[in-house]
Amino acid sequence: RSSWLLLxxxxxxxxxxxxxxxxxxxxxxxxxxxxxxxxxxxFRISSSHVKVLSSPAExxxxxxxxxxxxxxxxxxxxxxxxTGLPEQELxxxxxxxxxxxxxxxxxPDLRVSILLDYTRGSRxxxxxxxxxxxxxxxxxxxxxxxxxxxxxxxxxxxLLIPERFNETIGLQHIKVYLFDDNVILxxxxxxxxxxxxxxxxxxxxxxxxxxxDFFTELVDAIGDVxxxxxxxxxxxxxxxxxxxxxxxxxxxxxxxxxxxxxxINSARTRQELLHAKTFHSSQPGSxxxxxxxxxxxxxxxxxxxxxxxxxxxxxxxxxxxxxxVTETLLTEAERDARIYLTTGYFxxxxxxxxxxLGTRAEYRILLxxxxxxGFFGAKGVAGAIPAAYVYIEHQFYSEVxxxxxxxxxxxxxxxxxxxxxxxxxxxxxxxxxDLPCLTLIGSPNFGYRSVHRDLEAQVAIVTENKALQQQxxxxxxxxxxxxxxxxxxxxEQPSRYVKLWVKLVTPLIKNxx
Numbered sequence: 001r002s003s004w005l006l007l008x009x010x011x012x013x014x015x016x017x018x019x020x021x022x023x024x025x026x027x028x029x030x031x032x033x034x035x036x037x038x039x040x041x042x043f044r045i046s047s048s049h050v051k052v053l054s055s056p057a058e059x060x061x062x063x064x065x066x067x068x069x070x071x072x073x074x075x076x077x078x079x080x081x082x083t084g085l086p087e088q089e090l091x092x093x094x095x096x097x098x099x100x101x102x103x104x105x106x107x108p109d110l111r112v113s114i115l116l117d118y119t120r121g122s123r124x125x126x127x128x129x130x131x132x133x134x135x136x137x138x139x140x141x142x143x144x145x146x147x148x149x150x151x152x153x154x155x156x157x158x159l160l161i162p163e164r165f166n167e168t169i170g171l172q173h174i175k176v177y178l179f180d181d182n183v184i185l186x187x188x189x190x191x192x193x194x195x196x197x198x199x200x201x202x203x204x205x206x207x208x209x210x211x212x213d214f215f216t217e218l219v220d221a222i223g224d225v226x227x228x229x230x231x232x233x234x235x236x237x238x239x240x241x242x243x244x245x246x247x248x249x250x251x252x253x254x255x256x257x258x259x260x261x262x263x264i265n266s267a268r269t270r271q272e273l274l275h276a277k278t279f280h281s282s283q284p285g286s287x288x289x290x291x292x293x294x295x296x297x298x299x300x301x302x303x304x305x306x307x308x309x310x311x312x313x314x315x316x317x318x319x320x321x322x323x324x325v326t327e328t329l330l331t332e333a334e335r336d337a338r339i340y341l342t343t344g345y346f347x348x349x350x351x352x353x354x355x356x357l358g359t360r361a362e363y364r365i366l367l368x369x370x371x372x373x374g375f376f377g378a379k380g381v382a383g384a385i386p387a388a389y390v391y392i393e394h395q396f397y398s399e400v401x402x403x404x405x406x407x408x409x410x411x412x413x414x415x416x417x418x419x420x421x422x423x424x425x426x427x428x429x430x431x432x433x434d435l436p437c438l439t440l441i442g443s444p445n446f447g448y449r450s451v452h453r454d455l456e457a458q459v460a461i462v463t464e465n466k467a468l469q470q471q472x473x474x475x476x477x478x479x480x481x482x483x484x485x486x487x488x489x490x491x492e493q494p495s496r497y498v499k500l501w502v503k504l505v506t507p508l509i510k511n512x513x
Contacts, residue, residue, distance in 0.1 A: 074113070146227070150453075427439050
């Protein structure tokens with residue numbers, strides 16, 4: 001009675017839609033990536049507003065500080081909220097901040113919106129829902145908790161697949177945490193491991209109202225097509241909204257696509273108008289003196305030298321922007337350019353693997369050794385998942401060797417005693433440069449799930465500022481320092497032994513983890 005048999009109805013995955021790149025890259029410098037603005041809004045900010053964090057503890061402390069300082073909005077999207085003491089402390093911080101808002105004169109301004117995944121957030125008797133119900137009961141007018149349920153888990157499949165396994169069908173996987181006009185992009189969830197010894201990536205965008213508005217609207221849009229948590233721990237859809245698993249699937253996905261694309265397109269239009277206005281006001285003969293006269297001395301905004309592009313991937317809704325941009329970056333990377341790519345779960349799509357093996361750039365791919373895989377030591381079938389990742393890694397490495405690409409494409413395994421590894425993203429170094437000019441940071445793992453099943457978001461950060469490039473370079477170096485280069489002898493170690501049944505089953509179920 002293998003639990004994998006419950007996945008039998010889905011073992012024939014849909015054929016991926018192949019999309020051609022929107023356009024080729026432009027000439028020299030950071031502006032070579034402005035083609036991304038053909039797809040998504042472009043936010044221009046000063047590099048002084050960007051801070052790269054390095055540790056789980058720093059991330060956790062920043063979350064608490066930002067919650068306590070919030071005045072207008074707290075918006076948090078995550079896979080789930082854990083149930084331990086550190087997570088309870090976050091809830092206390094929210095409660096304290098909401099209480100202060102209530103006691104302020106006039107009507108309370110603070111609004112809290114939390115988006116989680118329904119299946120992961122409902123796992124167990126004590127779960128994300130039970131953690132947040134006290135906030136809903138005490139502050140019903142200020143708090144909203146939305147639980148996204150994939151439209152692909154429905155009917156007989158939903159009845160048959162047990163808890164935990166139902167999470168393989170599709171999830172809300174976006175991780176964004178914003179407080180007034182400050183935004184944290186990460187791959188980390190709201191759980192104690194991610195606050196202590198589970199290595200991830202985190203970037204803070206300070207005083208960035210347009211970016212904060214965009215992600216607020218994005219979370220609201222997904223929230224509108226999600227189940228709404230009630231004070232009695234029941235859930236219901238907003239009035240007039242198609243139900244994700246009881247209603248018509250095509251109608252639901254069309255509505256969700258429309259809501260999300262409205263957010264992307266309206267933000268893109270706003271930013272284009274803002275850029276046009278800024279351009280005209282900076283031209284000779286514009287009223288520059290009157291602009292300067294209206295500002296206090298020394299209050300001029302720093303000149304933008306950094307560009308932020310939000311990349312959204314929601315294949316269930318027919319949205320594949322992140323996939324298009326990532327494929328284009330890999331396709332167009334020039335000879336002698338270097339791409340450092342990291343994922344906690346090495347299970348690249350066939351398209352990404354083909355591009356890495358068939359293009360000209362150098363690749364340094366960082367992945368988790370079995371001991372730092374999040375599933376290492378898990379009970380039951382899940383305990384075999386690290387071995388499945390070893391098998392996938394070995395197959396890819398064998399292909400690299402077969403093509404004699406070992407110098408150009410190098411695998412490195414992250415290993416750190418007492419830690420697990422969850423970092424994902426990439427850093428792009430142009431040919432001849434010692435510093436990266438672009439990074440991708442957010443929730444996608446570059447695997448089948450990220451591209452085809454889950455809701456994902458990350459940002460492309462492009463900068464020509466040397467200090468920020470140095471920050472990004474140090475972040476990359478710090479992660480790669482804890483790694484060893486993979487060679488043929490790596491797979492001869494006893495810890496890399498893969499049982500026959502795992503080898504047989506992995507090709508069937510690799511699209512689910």
